[in-house]
Structure formats: C-alpha cells, structure tokens
Amino acid sequence: MLKFNGFQKVLAWIFLLLLAFANLYPIGIMMLSSFKSTKEIFLEPFNLPSVWRWQNYVSAWQRADFATYFKNSVLVTALSIVSIIIVSSMAAYVIARFDFKFKRGVYLYMLAGLALPTRLAIIPIFLIMRNLHLLDKLSGLVIVYTASGIAFSVFLLVNFFKNLPRDIEDSAKIDGAGPFRIYWQIDLPLLKPALVTVAMFNFIDVWNDFFFPLILLSSKAKKTVPLGLQAFFGEYTVEWDVLFAALNISVLPILIVFLILSKQFIAGLTEGALK
Amino acid sequence: MRKYSFLWMLLPAFILYSVFIAYPFFSSLGLSFYDWPGIGPKKFIGLANYKNILSGFMSSEFYNALWHNVVFFIWSLILSVVPGLFFAFLLAANMKGTGWLKVVFFFPNTLAIVVVGFLWGLLLNPQWGLINQLFRVVGLDFLAKPWLGDTKTALPTIIFVTAWRGLGFYILIYLAAILGVDREMIEAARIDGASELQIASRIILPHLYSIIATTSMLKFIWTFNIFDIVYAMEGTQGGPAGSTDVLGTLFYRIAFGGLGASQVGMGLGATVVTLIFLIVLPVSIFYVFIVEKRVEKGE
Amino acid sequence: MAKKLSIVLLLIAMLSPMYAQQKTVSIWGWRAQDVDVWKGVEAALKAKGEQISIRYEVFPPTEYDSKLLVSLQGGVGPDIMYTRRLPGARTQALLDNGYLTAINGLVDLSNFDDVSLSFISTDNKVWGVPFANQIIGIFYNKAIFDKYKLKEPQTWDEMVQIAETLKKNGVTPFFVTGKEAWILAMQNAMVGVSYPGDEWIGKLTVGKAKFTDPEYVNMLKDLNALKKYYQKDFMANTSAEQDVAFAMEQAAMVFYGVWGNTNWLKMNPDLKFDYFPIPPKDKNVPARAYTYMDGAYGLNNTSKNKEAALKVLNYTGTKTYGELFSSTTGEITAIKGVTMPASKPILVKCYEKMTTIAAKNRYWVGSPFDAGTPSVYNILEKDMQSMYLDQMTPEALAKRLQDGISTWYPAFKK
Numbered sequence: 001m002l003k004f005n006g007f008q009k010v011l012a013w014i015f016l017l018l019l020a021f022a023n024l025y026p027i028g029i030m031m032l033s034s035f036k037s038t039k040e041i042f043l044e045p046f047n048l049p050s051v052w053r054w055q056n057y058v059s060a061w062q063r064a065d066f067a068t069y070f071k072n073s074v075l076v077t078a079l080s081i082v083s084i085i086i087v088s089s090m091a092a093y094v095i096a097r098f099d100f101k102f103k104r105g106v107y108l109y110m111l112a113g114l115a116l117p118t119r120l121a122i123i124p125i126f127l128i129m130r131n132l133h134l135l136d137k138l139s140g141l142v143i144v145y146t147a148s149g150i151a152f153s154v155f156l157l158v159n160f161f162k163n164l165p166r167d168i169e170d171s172a173k174i175d176g177a178g179p180f181r182i183y184w185q186i187d188l189p190l191l192k193p194a195l196v197t198v199a200m201f202n203f204i205d206v207w208n209d210f211f212f213p214l215i216l217l218s219s220k221a222k223k224t225v226p227l228g229l230q231a232f233f234g235e236y237t238v239e240w241d242v243l244f245a246a247l248n249i250s251v252l253p254i255l256i257v258f259l260i261l262s263k264q265f266i267a268g269l270t271e272g273a274l275k
Numbered sequence: 276m277r278k279y280s281f282l283w284m285l286l287p288a289f290i291l292y293s294v295f296i297a298y299p300f301f302s303s304l305g306l307s308f309y310d311w312p313g314i315g316p317k318k319f320i321g322l323a324n325y326k327n328i329l330s331g332f333m334s335s336e337f338y339n340a341l342w343h344n345v346v347f348f349i350w351s352l353i354l355s356v357v358p359g360l361f362f363a364f365l366l367a368a369n370m371k372g373t374g375w376l377k378v379v380f381f382f383p384n385t386l387a388i389v390v391v392g393f394l395w396g397l398l399l400n401p402q403w404g405l406i407n408q409l410f411r412v413v414g415l416d417f418l419a420k421p422w423l424g425d426t427k428t429a430l431p432t433i434i435f436v437t438a439w440r441g442l443g444f445y446i447l448i449y450l451a452a453i454l455g456v457d458r459e460m461i462e463a464a465r466i467d468g469a470s471e472l473q474i475a476s477r478i479i480l481p482h483l484y485s486i487i488a489t490t491s492m493l494k495f496i497w498t499f500n501i502f503d504i505v506y507a508m509e510g511t512q513g514g515p516a517g518s519t520d521v522l523g524t525l526f527y528r529i530a531f532g533g534l535g536a537s538q539v540g541m542g543l544g545a546t547v548v549t550l551i552f553l554i555v556l557p558v559s560i561f562y563v564f565i566v567e568k569r570v571e572k573g574e
Numbered sequence: 575m576a577k578k579l580s581i582v583l584l585l586i587a588m589l590s591p592m593y594a595q596q597k598t599v600s601i602w603g604w605r606a607q608d609v610d611v612w613k614g615v616e617a618a619l620k621a622k623g624e625q626i627s628i629r630y631e632v633f634p635p636t637e638y639d640s641k642l643l644v645s646l647q648g649g650v651g652p653d654i655m656y657t658r659r660l661p662g663a664r665t666q667a668l669l670d671n672g673y674l675t676a677i678n679g680l681v682d683l684s685n686f687d688d689v690s691l692s693f694i695s696t697d698n699k700v701w702g703v704p705f706a707n708q709i710i711g712i713f714y715n716k717a718i719f720d721k722y723k724l725k726e727p728q729t730w731d732e733m734v735q736i737a738e739t740l741k742k743n744g745v746t747p748f749f750v751t752g753k754e755a756w757i758l759a760m761q762n763a764m765v766g767v768s769y770p771g772d773e774w775i776g777k778l779t780v781g782k783a784k785f786t787d788p789e790y791v792n793m794l795k796d797l798n799a800l801k802k803y804y805q806k807d808f809m810a811n812t813s814a815e816q817d818v819a820f821a822m823e824q825a826a827m828v829f830y831g832v833w834g835n836t837n838w839l840k841m842n843p844d845l846k847f848d849y850f851p852i853p854p855k856d857k858n859v860p861a862r863a864y865t866y867m868d869g870a871y872g873l874n875n876t877s878k879n880k881e882a883a884l885k886v887l888n889y890t891g892t893k894t895y896g897e898l899f900s901s902t903t904g905e906i907t908a909i910k911g912v913t914m915p916a917s918k919p920i921l922v923k924c925y926e927k928m929t930t931i932a933a934k935n936r937y938w939v940g941s942p943f944d945a946g947t948p949s950v951y952n953i954l955e956k957d958m959q960s961m962y963l964d965q966m967t968p969e970a971l972a973k974r975l976q977d978g979i980s981t982w983y984p985a986f987k988k
Contacts, residue, residue, distance in 0.1 A: 001454065001461065002368040002471050012365045019362060020379045022439070027382070029405050030394055042403045042818075046412070091288035098281055106289070108563060113296050115492075115559030117499040119523070120548045121299030123306065123530055123541055126644075128295070135648035147295035150288050155566075179281040208387030210503045215531065218645040219600075220631045226387045230507075233393055234634035235606040237814030238837065240397065247390055258385045262378045269447050314647045314671060401807040402815065424753050424810020426963055510636060514755055515809055516959035532640035532667075 030251075034244035041240045056245035060232075063242065066249055068221060069228035074253075076138050076224060077206045080145035081199050087146060088153035088198070089191070093183045095154070096161035097169075107158070113151025119211050126215055136218045144212055149202045156201075160194035161187065197268030200261055207254055225250045300552060306545035313541045324546035333529075337547070339517055340525040347434055347521065348498040352491055354438035359445030360483070364475050366446065367453045377450075380443035388440070392507025395436045399423055423508060426518035433519055437504055445490065452486040453479055485569075492562040499551050502527065522551055597882035601630045601871070602645075603656035604638035607836060607903045614898045615889055626882050636756070639664045646673045646874070653877040654886060657702050657870050659693045661945035665701075668872065674701045675873040675880075681887045685896070690908045693867035693940055702870025703890050704908035705899065709849075709865045709924045709932075710764045710831040716846040718745060718826045726848075730769055730796060730855040737803035740826050748800070749816045749825035752809030758958035759951055761829040762797065763938030764864040768852040769793050771859040775935035779942060781985030785975040794968035796855065798961055809962060821845055832924045836904040849924055851931060862933035866940040867908060946982040953978045 004012055033041050034056055036049040060066070095107050125144060126135075134140030164187060172182050188195075210226040217223060223231065229250050236242055258265070307324055309317040328337050362380070366373055383391070398405045399422045407419035422432040456479050464478050502523030505513055511528055513520025530544030601612065612630040619626050631652070633641050639658070645651045651673070658664045668674050676699040677683075683691065683700060690704045719725070722743060727733035737747035751757045766775060770789035777783035784790075805811070805825060817834065819825045821841035828834070838845050851863040871890055877883055889895055896909030904918055906925055914921040937943045943950040953975050960966035966974075980986040 001458075002364060002475060003465075004368045004370065004471065008471070009368075009370060012368060012370065016362070016365055016373065016376055019358075019442075020376055023379055023383055023443070026394060026398055026405075026439075029398065045403070045405050045408050087288045087291065090284040094281055094285040100279060100282065106285070108567060109297070110288070110292060111563045111567060112559065113292060114566075115496055115555075115562045116296065116300065117496055117551070117555065118296060119500045119502065120526070120551055121296060121303065123545050123548065124299035124302035125295060126648075127302075127541075128299075130648045133649070136645070136650040143291070144295060147291040150292045151296070154288060180284065183284070204385050208385075208390075210387060210389045210506075215644070218641060218650055226389045229387075229393070230389060231632070231634065235632060237812070238817050238841065240403075243393075243397065247394055250390055251386060254385045254387075255382075258382065259378070262381075266377050266381065266447065269451065313644070399810075400815065401810040402805075402819075421807035421810030424807060426965065509753075512755060512955070514753060514959060516956055516963055516965060531644055 027251075030244055030247055033240070034248045036241060036244075038239055038241045041244070053241065056241045057249065060242040060245040060249060063236070064228055064232040064246055065220065066225070066228065066246070069223050069225045070253075072138060072222060073207060073225040076141050076145070077203060079142045080149065080206045081202050083142065083146040084149040084153050084202050085195055085199060088150050089157050089188065089195070090183065091150070092154045092157035092161050093179075093187060096158045098179075110151055110154050113148075114155055116151075118148045122211070122215055129216055135216055136222055138222060140216055141212060141224075144216070145202075145206045145209070149205070153198045153202065156198055157191070157194060160191055164190055193264060193268060196261060196264050200258075200265045200268075203257065204254070300548075303545040303548045303552070306542050307549045309542040311540060311542045317542070320542075324540075324543050325550075327543070328546055328550065333543070336517070336520070336525060337522075337550075340513070340520045340522045343430060343513075343519065343521045344498055344501070346430060347437075347501060348495055350431070350434045351438055351441070351498070352494055354434070355441060355445040355494065356487060356491070358442060359449050360480075360487075362442075362446045363449035363453055364479075366450050377443075377447060380446050382443065383440045384444050386440065388503035389507045391436060391440050392504050395439075396423065396508050399432065424515055426516055429509060429515060429519045433504055433508055436508070437501075448486065448490060449483060452483050456482045485565075489562065489565060492558050492565075495558050496555055496562070499523070499555060522547065526551075596625045596627060597879060598627050598629055599654060599879055599882050599886050600652040601628060601654040601656075601886075602633065602638075602642060602652040603630065603869075604633055604635040605656070605903075606632045607833070607905075608632075611899055611902045614902060615886065615895070618894070618898070619885065619889060624882075624885055626885060628886065639667075643667055643671075646671070646876075649876070651874055651876070653874055653879045653883040655872050655874060656705075657694065657872040659867055659869065659940040659944075660696060660701075661942050662939065663945060663947060663949060665694070666945065669696070669701065673872075673875055675875045676701060677703065677873055677887065680873075680884055682891050685891055685893060685909045685911070687910050690867050690910075694870040694872075702872040703887050704867050704870045705890065706833075706868040706903075707865060707906050707908050707928060708831050708833065708868045709863050709906070709928050710760060711829075711849055711851045711863055711927075712827050713820070713830055713834065713847050713849055713920075714827045715820070715823055715825075716848055718823065726850040727853045728861075729853050729857055733853050734800070734803075737800070737827075741803055746805045746819075746825040747803040748805070748827050748829070749811070749819045750801070750804040750808045750829065751811050751813050751816050752804075752959065752962055753812050755955035755959055756951075757813060757829070758962070759938060759954035760831070762794075762954050762958055763936060764829060765793060765797055765852045766790075766937060767862040767864045767933035767935070768854040768859065769796070769856075771854060771856075772862045772933040772935050773859075775933070775937055778937065779935055779985065784986075785972045785979070786969075791968055791972045793855070794961065794971055798968055801962055809959070817841065820847075832920065833903070833905050835918070835920045839904070847920065849920060849927065851927065861931065863927050863931050864936060864938070865928050865932040866936070868905075870908075943979060943983065948978045948981070950975060950979060 032049065035052045035054070037053060040047070040049060095103065129135050129140045134143070168186055169182050172186055208226060210230070213224045213227040217227060229246060232246050233243060308319060308321060310320045310323070311317040327333050366377065401407060401421040401424065410416065410418040420428060422428050461474055461478055464474050469477070499522060501521050505519050505521055505524050509519045511524050513524045526544055526547045529547060530541055609630060609632065612628045616626070616628045642651065642655055657668060657674070660666065678700050681703055686704055690707060691700055694700060694702045694704060718740070722739055724736050724739065727736055740747040750761070770793055774783055774789055778785070801808070805819070816828055816830070817837045818841065820828050821838040823845070838847065851861045854861050871887055873880065873883055873887060891909070893909060893912060896907035896912035899905070899907045900912060900921065901915050904921065906914065906921060906928065914925045916922065937950045939951065941950070957966055957971045957974055961968060961971050
C-alpha cells in the first residue's frame with residue numbers, strides 16, 4: 001500500500017494521534033468526572049478528583065434502578081441477536097444456495113429494507129403492537145428488532161455464504177443430508193467469523209436504541225438502559241457527579257464486549273463485510 | 276413439491292420482514308388519507324393532510340425541518356468523506372503500531388446516540404462545560420460560546436457531534452476499500468516514479484468512487500432516521516426556536532404529541548412519513564440496483 | 575412425599591390471603607419530587623390496615639402528556655394519572671377519549687375550595703383530586719439585596735433600576751433559562767398579569783382587547799430590553815443550571831415558581847431568599863401574582879383496580895395528606911386550611927400572596943387560551959426564543975399570537 005518516508009510518517013502520526021485524542025478526550029473526561037463531586041466538576045474541571053468517589057456509582061446505580069434496566073437490555077439484546085442470526089442466516093442460506101422462481105425478486109425485496117429509514121414505520125408498528133397487546137412488553141421490542149435487523153444481516157450473510165467452498169456440502173449431499181442439516185452442521189460453523197460481525201453490528205444497534213423503547217415501552221420496570229438513562233437525566237439534572245457515573249455505567253458493557261471482540265469485528269469490517 | 280422443501284427456511288425472515296418493515300410503509304400511505312387522532316373512527320379526508328403539510332398551516336414547520344435534514348446530510352457527508360478518506364489513507368500505510376488506533380477510532384460508534392448527546396450536552400454547557408473552559412484556558416475566549424443555545428451554531432454543533440461519533444465507521448470502510456485495490460497496479464505506478472500522493476489520488480481514489488457513492492446514498496437514507504441526537508441535546512421541539520428541528524422530531528411531535536405539538540394526529544404523521552418516503556425512494560431504488568449489480572458480478 | 579406436599583400446600587394456604595389482599599396501585603406523574611410523598615401515603619395506608627402498595631412512575635415533564643395518552647390508547651395506562659388543568663388541551667384530550675372517571679360522590683372533596691376544583695371540573699363533574707397550587711413570580715436573593723441596600727421594587731422601572739445597580743457591581747441580576755422554551759412562556763405569562771395587568775387580560779378574554787394592542791406590545795418590548803440584565807449566554811441555559819446558579823448565589827433574581835425552593839435549599843440550606851410579584855409598569859395597576867392549580871390525580875376509567883385506587887384518592891383529599899405533601903415537597907397543597915410549615919418561610923409568604931393578590935385572569939396555563947391549538951402557550955414557547963434571539967420583533971410576536979388564537983378562539987373570531 002502507501003509507503004511513507006520519515007517526515008511523512010511523523011506527520012501522519014501527528015494527525016492520527018490528534019484524532020485519537022479527539023476521540024478519547026470526551027470519554028476520558030466522562031470517566032474522570034464520574035469520580036468527582038459536583039462542585040469539583042464545576043470549579044476544577046481539569047484536575048484529577050481530590051478523592052475518588054466510588055459512591056457516585058453506588059448512588060447512580062441505586063437511584064436509577066440500573067439493575068432493572070440492565071436486565072431488560074441484556075434480555076432484549078440477547079434474544080434479538082439470537083433471533084436475527086437464526087432467521088437471517090437461514091434465509092441467506094436459501095438465497096445463496098438454491099435456485100427458485102422469484103429468487104431475485106425476494107432478494108431485492110429484502111435488500112430494500114437496507115434502503116428504508118425503518119423508524120418512519122413507527123406508526124403502523126405501534127398500531128400492530130397495540131393490536132397484539134405487545135405494547136410495554138419486552139417481547140414486542142425483540143420482534144421489532146429482529147424484523148429490522150433482517151435486511152442488513154441477510155445481505156451480509158448472503159455474501160459470506162457465497163464465498164464458502166461448496167465441496168464439503170456436495171459430499172454431505174451425497175451422504176443424504178437434507179438442506180437444514182447442511183446449513184446447521186456444515187455451513188454455520190464455517191461462518192462463525194461472519195456471524196460475529198453480524199452479531200456485533202446488531203448488538204451496537206439494539207443495545208443503544210432509544211427510539212423504539214421510547215415509543216413502545218412505558219413502565220419503569222420495562223425500561224432499557226438508554227431509556228432509563230433519559231429518565232435519570234430528567235430527574236437529577238443538577239447532580240452532575242451521578243449523571244457522569246450513570247453515563248459510565250451505561251457505556252461499560254458495550255465497552256467490554258467491544259474490546260473483547262474488536263479484533264474479529266474490525267477484521268470482519270475491513271476484510272470487506274460491507275462493500 | 277419436495278424439491279422446494281428448503282423454502283420454509285426462508286419463511287421466518289420473510290414474514291417478520293414483511294409484517295413489521297414492508298407492510299408499515301404501505302400502511303402509512305393508507306393512513307395518510309385519514310384524519311385520525313389514534314383512537315376512535317377514522318375519517319377519510321382525501322388529500323387534505325398533504326395540503327396542510329405542503330402548503331397549509333404545517334408547511335413552514337415541515338419545510339424548516341426538511342431543510343435541516345438536507346443541511347444535516349450535506350455537512351455530515353462532507354465531514355465523513357473528507358476526514359474519513361484522509362485517515363483511511365494514513366492507516367493504509369500500515370505503519371507499525373497503528374492497529375490499536377482502529378479500535379480507538381471506531382469506539383465512539385459503539386456508544387448510544389443518547390449517551391453521546393447527553394455527554395456532549397454536559398461538555399458544551401456554556402458556564403461549566405469542559406469545552407468552553409478549555410477554550411478560555413488556551414486563550415480562545417471568542418470560541419467559548421453558547422453552542423447549543425444559538426440558532427446559528429446549534430445545528431452545526433449537533434452535526435459535528437454526530438460526525439464525531441460516526442467518523443471511525445467511515446475510516447474503516449474506506450480503509451477496507453483501499454486495501455482491496457490491486458497491489459500490482461500500485462507497485463507498477465511506483466516503479467514508474469509516481470509519488471505517494473499521486474498513487475493515492477490517481478490510482479487508489481478512482482477505485483473508491485463506488486464505495487463513496489454507496490455510503491453516501493446510505494447516509495442520505497439514514498439522515499431521515501435522525502432523532503435521538505436532537506432529542507438528547509435540544510429536546511423534541513428542536514430548539515432553540517426550531518433551529519434544530521428535523522423531520523424525525525417533527526414527525527414525533529405530530530404522531531405522539533407532547534408539549535410544543537401544534538397538531539396531533541396519526542394520519543398527519545403518516546403523511547409526513549409518506550412524503551419522506553417519496554423523497555427517499557428514488558435513492559433507495561438506485562442503491563438496491565447498484566448493490567445487487569455488484570453482488571451479481573461476483574463481489 | 576405426601577409430607578412435603580402438605581407443607582407446600584400449607585405454605586400456599588398461608589400466603590394466598592396475603593396475596594389476595596395485597597393490591598398494587600400504579601400512579602404516573604411528571605413530578606420527581608413526589609416519590610417520597612407516595613412512600614408516605616403507602617405507609618399511612620398500611621398503618622390503617624389497608625394492604626395497598628403504590629408504584630409511582632415519573633416521566634420527564636415535557637414528555638409526560640404524550641406518553642400517558644399513547645399508553646392509555648394502548649391499554650397499558652396507570653390506575654391513577656396526574657392530570658393538568660382545565661381549560662387545557664392536554665387534560666381535555668384525556669376527557670374527550672373517556673379516560674377519566676368523574677369522582678364526585680366517590681371521593682370526599684370537602685377539603686377543597688371551589689377555585690381549586692374549578693380547574694379540574696366541567697359542568698359540576700370533578701375529574702380529579704387537586705394536589706398543589708402554584709404561584710410564580712420573581713424569587714430574589716436576600717443577602718445580595720441587603721448588600722446593595724435594595725428593596726422589593728414597586729414598579730417595573732424600579733426593578734430595572736435594581737438590575738442596573740447589580741450589574742454595575744458585577745452581580746448577575748437575572749438568571750433566565752432560554753433553552754427551556756416553556757419557562758420563557760411562563761415568564762411572559764407572569765409579567766402579563768401585572769403589566770398590562772389583570773384587568774386588561776380580562777378584556778382580552780372577552781375579545782375587547784388584542785395582543786397587538788400597545789399595552790401588550792410595550793410589555794414585550796420592555797421584556798426584550800430586560801435581557802441585557804440576564805446572564806451571559808442565557809439562551810443556552812436550562813432550569814437545572816438556574817437552580818445551581820441561584821442556590822450558589824451567582825445570580826440575584828430568577829423568574830420562577832415556588833416549587834423551585836426545594837432544589838435550592840437542597841443545594842444550599844443557608845440560602846436566604848424571598849418572593850415578589852412582577853411589579854407593574856403603571857403605578858395605578860395593581861401588582862398581581864400568577865397562580866394556578868398545578869394538577870390533579872385522575873382515576874383511570876379503564877382501571878381494573880378502581881377500589882384500591884379510590885382508597886388512595888380518598889386519602890389524598892385529607893388534611894393529613896395536605897400536611898404530608900407540603901412538608902415533603904416544600905410546595906403548597908391544594909387542600910384548604912393546612913398551615914404551611916413554619917420551617918419554610920417562603921411557603922408561608924407565597925401562601926399569603928396566593929390568597930391576597932392572585933390574578934383572576936390569565937392567558938397561559940389554566941386559561942381559556944390554553945384550550946385549543948395553537949394555544950398561547952404553544953406560540954409563546956417558540957416565539958419567545960425567537961424574540962430573545964432578535965429573530966422576531968415584539969410587534970411580530972404580538973401579531974403571531976393574535977393571528978394564531980384568532981383561528982379558533984370564539985371571542986377573537988368575529
């Protein structure tokens with residue numbers, strides 16, 4: 001690829017580090033501030049906390065009922081991702097491997113979901129959920145997320161399926177394995193890296209989504225983390241110490257998951273998951 | 276019939292997608308001809324909703340929000356493509372020790388938009404926010420402004436914050452595309468004496484046009500999803516004085532009411548949706564067409 | 575096995591009556607400060623032997639009304655809902671859709687005066703139990719006033735003079751929350767009752783005066799001119815920051831409501847502050863305080879839990895409840911004859927003002943101008959921001975009000 005000489009390298013590093021700083025500074029401030037008192041945040045914004053106040057976290061956790069929000073978010077996210085993966089990979093397998101009438105039409109139809117701002121469909125979604133008595137239910141959210149994750153996931157997975165070698169499949173077919181068995185026992189295990197990419201993308205989307213819970217949920221016991229955070233910001237507007245702590249609490253899980261999977265995820269992304 | 280026994284595996288995705296994604300768009304079209312507060316009987320009113328929005332009492336709010344979406348799109352396109360390409364090229368040199376930077380650059384993308392909004396809201400507070408304090412410390416007092424409270428700076432600020440969150444994604448996408456360019460071609464150019472800048476601009480860049488085009492189309496479509504960031508930083512009314520109101524917040528107020536809603540109705544809301552859909556549709560069709568072509572051609 | 579089974583059965587038998595009696599009443603509101611009030615109510619009901627637990631859920635005030643309406647439509651609403659006032663589009667929407675139960679005869683309302691009840695009644699039907707009366711105006715820092723030997727102003731010009739003195743001495747005269755549109759609307763409304771005045775608004779209500787009259791336009795001009803005494807960059811500030819600034823004595827005056835005192839005292843228990851109504855421009859016009867009933871507890875018509883909910887509502891109509899409410903929240907209960915806690919002098923003062931100088935006419939919440947769309951409230955929210963940002967002249971704002979209200983308000987239509 002590009003080759004830089006010494007001077008160019010220095011210049012490149014300066015720019016890269018500047019961007020890294022711009023990315024990390026606000027997040028670092030958020031982390032530092034969460035250990036300060038409100039007064040310190042206001043009056044000594046650039047200093048380290050005089051005392052590391054872990055109690056900010058305790059009080060944010062207790063007052064905001066984060067335990068409930070986390071439970072709900074984890075449940076919704078996990079169920080959504082599992083259903084997205086199962087449903088989309090089956091569909092992608094069929095589209096990538098079989099020929100049938102209207103195949104191209106079906107694929108284009110699903111692809112169109114990539115090119116629709118899904119949130120605009122909220123009025124009918126809301127009405128459907130109301131008729132199905134799924135308002136203020138986590139299962140309602142899971143259904144919406146699964147449906148809205150399909151287009152993108154099918155699109156990614158069809159590409160991956162097409163790149164899989166067919167010879168193992170062919171020998172399995174000769175042994176009399178049906179389509180589902182081939183999909184389940186041979187193709188899925190080979191697709192693991194792709195599935196991680198799909199899962200990570202959907203994880204970011206679902207875990208962070210604020211819009212659908214805002215409209216579809218109402219009671220506190222059902223709130224997910226972003227929605228709970230919003231309520232918390234409305235209630236404790238002047239207590240910046242706990243607000244920063246709450247922000248950190250909400251960021252932590254995604255940070256951990258991302259750091260664990262970042263290598264695979266970024267590899268998946270840069271090796272052409274999206275084109 | 277047995278020949279098609281595999282088709283059932285397609286069904287769950289097909290049905291879920293049809294019921295919860297495809298159908299709602301058609302259903303919105305239907306609803307847009309009715310006057311309906313969300314409950315009780317629907318009243319057919321023909322094109323009255325469209326008239327109210329395009330030329331009637333809702334028109335100034337609608338065009339105001341639509342314009343902000345356009346501004347949002349143009350600026351966030353510039354702010355993603357230009358620095359996105361720039362940093363992707365820097366990373367493409369594969370210098371030692373840049374691996375971790377990819378993780379850092381992408382990280383803001385993993386944060387919830389509301390979290391980003393709240394965080395920057397605190398940072399941009401005029402009196403106590405870190406940003407203005409930083410400006411004052413380094414002597415740039417004139418930059419210590421009420422960024423979110425001025426009709427001239429509020430929307431640019433929100434666009435900037437959105438770009439801050441999204442940049443890493445574009446860097447990685449462009450990086451992938453750069454790495455996909457044929458190496459032999461680059462080597463050949465180098466042997467012919469081309470400088471690195473020439474290689475980047477004359478050899479590699481032309482290969483990136485199609486990815487830039489598709490990401491731009493997606494960006495255009497996604498622009499109409501914008502809601503969270505405005506909600507978190509300026510509220511559902513898109514303040515101050517409507518200067519950050521976008522179609523997402525306008526539509527939310529119309530469909531679901533709340534303080535500052537001048538008119539409430541599911542029918543009227545569905546009309547806004549249908550109008551947005553009409554704007555997006557040509558781009559969507561074009562996008563699907565291009566993507567499908569590329570997949571057909573064998574990646 | 576049989577033994578185990580019998581133990582389980584015995585346990586179930588012991589527990590089941592408890593479960594059968596334990597009723598959970600869900601309550602939705604926009605007031606975070608009421609969390610402890612409901613804990614107190616639950617304890618009081620338990621003490622009376624009622625097996626009722628209360629689940630109170632708070633929503634952001636600006637989101638509350640839409641969330642409530644949408645949830646009620648979806649059949650997932652609460653048993654008891656906080657309502658705003660009548661006339662008012664937000665409460666009217668609940669009424670029109672049949673979500674509220676008339677509570678006459680179901681709840682003892684003898685502890686309320688007619689004015690409070692009138693804010694939540696139509697044709698002798700009462701739709702909720704009022705919980706608080708609010709008074710809005712200017713709250714000022716006594717220490718700062720004393721330091722510069724300032725007295726409560728009697729006229730608008732005296733107030734401007736005070737602001738001038740403070741500014742000269744490097745003190746921020748007013749802290750104003752330009753980012754929160756609704757508070758700007760409120761500011762306009764509280765100024766209106768003294769300048770152009772109660773009587774003028776009375777004429778406006780019946781169509782004998784117009785927003786475009788010089789009385790109102792002059793008021794807008796003066797209000798717009800006042801902004802040079804607001805803190806720097808006031809258009810980017812919210813009420814949260816106002817609370818900090820006022821409590822930390824960084825500003826001398828705020829345009830706000832009595833409910834603010836709780837937060838201020840929480841942040842600075844030593845803060846000394848007091849209240850005065852907006853002074854009139856013309857000495858002959860009496861200074862008036864804008865007061866209104868803040869809201870009421872309404873009973874969901876579709877609640878499956880009406881019996882228990884009514885027990886809760888009945889308790890909220892008692893004097894004991896009024897005392898609990900005022901001492902917990904530091905606000906003025908809607909129940910009459912409750913003595914304000916002496917530990918909170920601001921409540922005593924505001925309560926006194928409420929009974930002596932309350933304006934009879936208004937154009938913001940609880941007024942006939944809030945009954946349709948666009949309401950005066952709707953228009954002021956956006957346009958006050960525009961005016962302060964110099965994007966709309968006072969004259970243009972007045973015209974926008976007049977034209978907007980004329981589209982639906984009967985007395986303006988002809």
